[in-house]
Amino acid sequence: MSEDEKHPAREVITDYAQQHFRYFRTTEGTVYAQHNGHPVARPIRSQGTTGSHRQELMVGLYNDGHGVFNGTALKEALDLIEALALSRDVQPTHIRVAPGLDGATWLDLGRDDGQSVRIHPTGWDITVPDPREVSWRRTQLTGELPLPAKDTNGKGIDLLLRLCNFAGAESECLAIAWLIGCLEPSVPVPAPFLTGPQGAGKSTGGRMLVRIIEGMTGDLRRAPKDEENLITAVAAGWVTALDNLSHLTPDLSDAMCCIVTGGENVKRALFTDGDVVRARYRRPLLLTGIDVGVIRPDLAERLLPLRLVRPRVRRTEAELWAEYEEILPVVLGSLLDLTVKVRASEADIPTDLRMADFAHLCAQLDTATGLGALAAYRASLDDLNDDVIEGDLLAQTVLKHAAGLDAGAEVRMASAEWLHCLTGLYSGEDYRPLPKGWPTTGKVLSDRLKRLQPTLAARGVLIDWGRTRTARYIEMTRPPAQPPDQDQQETAF
Incomplete structure (x- = not known):
């Protein structure tokens, strides 16, 4: 177009856009566009490979006979539209699952028709x-899901479990509870950690669980080498699945904790000096691996170990996935039926577990089906506590010291005194060398004990901090043994 036609072209584009699209902004200030009557929103500044608003605007103008416009006219029109949208309604956008009105939740099937x-x-x-x-x-990362089948009578769950190699009923019911939790946008769920011997089908089982939520294009991926790339991948999808983990660095462990229970990433906006971009995230996470070494206590409370066994009969990949794709509509339909049934069930909220929302979901699942998911969840946390203790020599030394205390005894010492006491207990009479990572100061010891506090409490050793008028102290208590709770006795396997 000529220079004289730029202003009219901008007006044509702006009028057409406001007639055919709805514009709104998020709380972060990003402006999105929705074609009238369609739920899919696209950021107007995106040049993404999934189709940008600029592209759909150009195609709409051309198909409706308004012609082809140059980049300058489109830019000026979009600049004006963005400025106008900043004073309009504020509405969040969602990936895959979303809260709705009247207690409903939504699941995006990833279809073009919305x-x-x-x-x-x-x-x-x-x-x-x-x-x-x-x-x-x-x-x-948003794959298309098939239309779920109606009136499945729950057979889809049985079909799914028949294809997976879970070691027992405990892992099966926890996997089902996790899938139900993935359909609830407001409930943080622990990360399933699929473990088992080589050849147990951990990666295959992980893909099957992920593809129920993400479609047949959903897959596992290697853990990124840095936290920024991990957060970028997490924010772009709903379920994040990391395959074949063999080691968890402290930074990766902390990042996983934030993914499971929620966090925020802030970075400088491109081509600006002071503007920032905020990315909030809380996503279902799935991990696979034979052994990841030492597990930190805060991550252990957010994990859900699912154990697999080697199958007796092997099948080809083509045969296995062809059957899986065929039964996926039935599996999804059965999962939705069970989700409705579980949400309608009433159960007490366990108040002694870190992931109380998921524990409540397990209790609801037990009420609806009688599977024993809550008892299985408690048992899995006990196993993880054992893993943490077996991988931490300081925790082992603290428990050894507590074993010599009388029931109900309380011991108070300064952190430096505790360090001297525990170091001497570990070294023994033969003065064996201290392991790498052993605390070197009272402050380091205090910080380590804070991280181990929940794990030690689960083994009957309470650690607390306080101060007198002159100094701070750390108190270790071994409370008297309590009789098992009656409710736990009734729900135990």
Whole structure:
């Protein structure tokens, strides 16, 4: 177009855009566009490979006979639209799952027609959500799910478990509980850690669980080498699955804790001096591996070990995945049926577990099905506590010292005195050398004990901190043994 036509072209584009698209902004200030009546939203500044708003605007103008416009006219029009949208409604965007009205939640099927699953207190149905209720954001990681089957009578769950190599009923019911938790946007769920011997099908089992939520294009990936790349990958999808882990660095362990229970990443916006970009995230996480070495206590409380065994009969990949793809609509339909049933069940909230929301979900699952998921969850946490203790010589030394105390005894000492006491207990009479990473100061010891506090409490050793008028102290208590709770006795296997 000529220079004289730039202003009219900008007006044509702006008028067309406001007639055919709805514009809104998020709390972070990003402006999104939705085609009228369609729930999928695209950021107007994105040049993404999943289709940008600029591209759909150009195609719409061309198809409706308005012609082809140059980049300058489009830029000026989008600049004006963005400025106008900053004073309009604020609405969040969601990936894969979203809260709805009247206690409902939504599951994005990733379809071009926008059809989604609405899970409500009385059932579930397939429909196109009102864009003002739900705005879907899609990326290259958003795969398409099949239309879930109705009236499955729960057979999809049995079909899924038949393909997986879980070692027992405990791992099976915890896997089901995790899948139900993935459909609830407001409930943080622990990260399943699929473990087992070589050849147990850990990666295959992980893919099967992920693809129920993410579709057949969902897959496992290697853990990124730095936290920024991990957070970028997490923010672009719903379920993040990391395969074949053999070692967890402290930074990766901390990042996983934030992913499971929620966090925020802030970085400088491109081509700016002072502006920042905020990325909030809390996502379901899945891990596979034979052994990751020492597990830190804070991550252990956020893990869900699922044990697998080697299958007796091997099948080809093509045969296995062809069957899986065929049964996926039935599996998804059965999972949705069970989700509705579980949400309608009433159960007490366990108040002694870190992931109380997931523990409550397990209790609801037990009420609905009688599977014993809560007892299995408690047993899995006990196993993880054992793993933490076996990998931490300081924890072992503290428990050894506590074993020499009388029930109900309390011991108070300064952190430096505790360091001297525990170091002497570890070294013994033969003065064996201290291991790498052993605390070197009272402050380091105090910090390590704070991290180990929940693990030690689960083994009957309470650690607390206080101060007198002159100094601070660390108190170790070995409370009297309590009789097992009656409710736990009734739900135990």
